[in-house]
Amino acid sequence: MMLLEMAAQGFGDRVAFKNGEDSLTYQELFDAAGVAAGAIRESGREHVAMLDVSSLALPVGLFASAWSGAPYVPINYRLTESEINALLARVTPAYLVAGDDQAGVVDTTDRIQMMGRDAFLRMARTPGEPAELWSMDQDDVAVLLFTSGTTGTPKAAVLRHKHLVSYILGSVEFMSAAEEDAALVCVPPYHIAGISAVLSSVYSGRRVVQLPSFTAEAWIDLARREKVTNAFVVPTMLARIVDELEGAETAGMPHLRAISYGGGKMPLSVIERAMKLFPNTDFTNAYGLTETSSTISIFGPEDHRTAAASSDEAVRRRLVSVGQAMPSVEVEIRGEEGERLGPGERGEIYVRGEQVSGEYAGRGSSLDSDGWFPTRDAGSMDAEGYLFLEGRADDVIVRGGENMSPGEIEDVLLEHPAVADAAVVGIPDEQWGEGVAAAVVLKKGQSVAVTDLQAWVRKHMRSSRIPQVISFRDELPYNETGKLLRRVVKQELSS
Amino acid sequence: MADLKAGTRLKSTVCKTEVMVVAASESPYDLTCGGAPMVSSAEEAPEGGAVDSAHAEGTLLGKRYVNEAGELELLCIKPGDGSLAVDGVALGLKEAKALPSSD
Structure with missing residues (x-):
């Protein structure tokens, strides 16, 4: 709330959020949050849940919940009806804001007070008395975010005000955006990137242009119409935007100063094409x-240009790295015994910093005694601190007692001129315990034999890494934020 | 003298300035704004005080102020007419970092 209060003081007349033709200024957002906070307090509910696509109700709900003191819980509307109700049951008694298309799936119970999105916004925008002042306690819980958990019940990550505020103060300067700056936000509101986009934009004073439902055509259209200056996309989105612009000399968006991306591994071919289509974009x-609380490492615009122009293979390879740790956090790679590893060695990524929560509702903190959080992401770091991701630590393939990460084999496959995308997984193997299998997508119009790809891997790696099964696909399964659904590939290749 | 902890909010007793502590060491500080000691934001401020003309440079919203040693950092969350000082020495403005936008 402190962030929004500062924004309303500093630039209250600026447009804060725009959705279609409707918009809210920073002062209007502040006022609406105050009125809605009163309604939430009056309801006596302990959480504010949001089950909806991006709309103006999103920032109002987020800040109203902070003002009221009830944690904000965005729910993934793409889940099944029973999954949605199971998550809601974990945060009752709840005040729920639901979109028209989502309200129907919610089971009626007096433990949930449901409000339609439009009715919620109407109520919040009706001039009235704001709620009594919010709590100043930085230890209060701001957001509960259900992680996409690949196995079992989703965990609810706990983010306190101190984590989110540390992240913002560590990464954004107040009012650093110019009046005309606009950020196109198309990530889902239940994703951490959706939360951090709201907070970063509010603190920097950017206008947020919401795109509730992503298609490449709609993104390009909106970016041009609103003269968007900043955008965040996941790799699959950028791939589709680049495809949509195929054949064009440039994207024709000179106003687009910066594109940031994350949420999954960016294929080298996509980022290289994007840099050509958006020559003036950082x-x-x-x-x-x-x-x-979102970003811990950054591969910045200068890094991109240096790597793309370099003839040094080690420097060029950094295009597929996730850059260096932000100044406000520390990152290190550790081995199986918890020992710190050196440059180039593969292990698990650990992170420490004030924005790092590492806490799950009902399970407590997973930080070690020195405050380090084990990410369960596998990776390595080069001598200059550039971090390379290798998939999840749980995805490690153990073949005859030898550990190998799918990422290193995928990188080799991706270097083959005919290969567009590749996913490597472990499959059950009678002799070795686990064997290596790969699903491969070929570039348009290319063909290559399985034996040729195996020979390619043999040329670059130890023979134990050669996929014993290679199967060709039209595409690989990704979730909506660009994460490879490795378990789906694993299931298909195991049967 | 006051113990300052990251996240603590303090206000001036002689102007509208309000700050949040971003970083501080464990030792207590003699922190003033407009020449008068600051108090916790939750406290009632005594009335009738005025900004000392020797500490009247003013504070700017969203700016960060640091002491010379660099271990104390305050974020201005409400601007006012008084200026910030520790042990009578004015705090300096911390320069903005240029980090690329990541979201």
Whole structure:
């Protein structure tokens, strides 16, 4: 709330959020949050849940919940009806704001007070008395975010005000945006990137242009119409935007100063094409997790240009790195015994800093005694601190007692001129315990034999890394934020 | 003298300035704004005080102020007419970092 209060004081007349033709200035957003906070307090509910696509109700709900003191809980509307109700049951008694298309799936119970999005916004925008002042306690819980958990019940990551404020103060300067700056936000509101986009934009004073439902055509259209200056996309989105612009000399968006991306691994071919189509745009790769209040490392615009222009293979390879740790956090790679590893060695990524929560509701903190958070992401760091991701630590393939990360084999496959995308997984193997299998997408019009790809891997790696099964696909399964659904590939290749 | 902890909010007793502590060491500070000691934002401020003309440079919204040693950092969350000082020495403005936008 402190961030929004500062924004309303500093530039209250600026447009804060725009959705279609409707918009809210910073002062209007502040006032609406105050009125809605009163309604939430009056309801006596303990959480504010949001089940909706991006709309103006999103920032109002987020700040109203902070003002009222009830944690904000965005719910993934793409889940099944029973999954949605199971998550809601974990945060009752709840005040729920639901979109028209989502309200129907919610089970009726007096433990949930449901309000339609439009009715919520109407109520919040009706001039009235704001709620009594918010709590100043930085230890209060701001947001509960259900992680996408690949196995079992989703965990609820706990982010306190101190984590989110530390992240913003560590990464954004107050009012650093110019009056005409506009950020196109198309990430889902239940994703950490959706939360951090709201907070960063509010603190910097940018106008947020919301795109509730992503298509490449709609993104390009909106970016041009609103003269967007900043945008965040996940790799699959950028791939589709680049495809949509295929054949064009440039994207024709001179106003677009910066594109940042994250949420999954960016294929080298996509970022290289994007840099040609957007010659005047700064590209930034951001790596972060829900549990770390978003970004912890950055591969910035200068890094992109230096790497793209370099003839040094080690420098060029950094285009697929996630850059260096932000000044406000520390990152290190550790081995299986918890020992710190040196440059180039693969292990698990650990992170420490004030924005790092590492806490789950009902499970407590997963930080070690020195405050380090084990990300469960596998990776390595080069001598200059550039961080390379290698997939999840749980995805490690153990073949005959030898550990190998899918990422290193995928990188080799991706270097083959005919290969567009590749996913490597472990499959059950009678002799070795686990064997290596790969799903490969070929570039348009290319063909290559399985044996040729195996020979390619043999040329670059130890023979134990050669995929014993290679299967060709039209595309690989990704979730909506660009994360490879490795378990789906694993299931398909195991059967 | 006051113990300052990251996240603590303090206000001036002689102007509208309000700050949040971003970083501080454990030792207590003699922190003033407009020449008068600051108090916790939750406290009632005594009335009738005025800004000392020797500490009247003013504070700017969203700016960060640091002491010479660099271990104390305050964020101005409400601007006012008084200026910030520790042990009578004015705090300096911290220069903005240029980090690329990541979201």
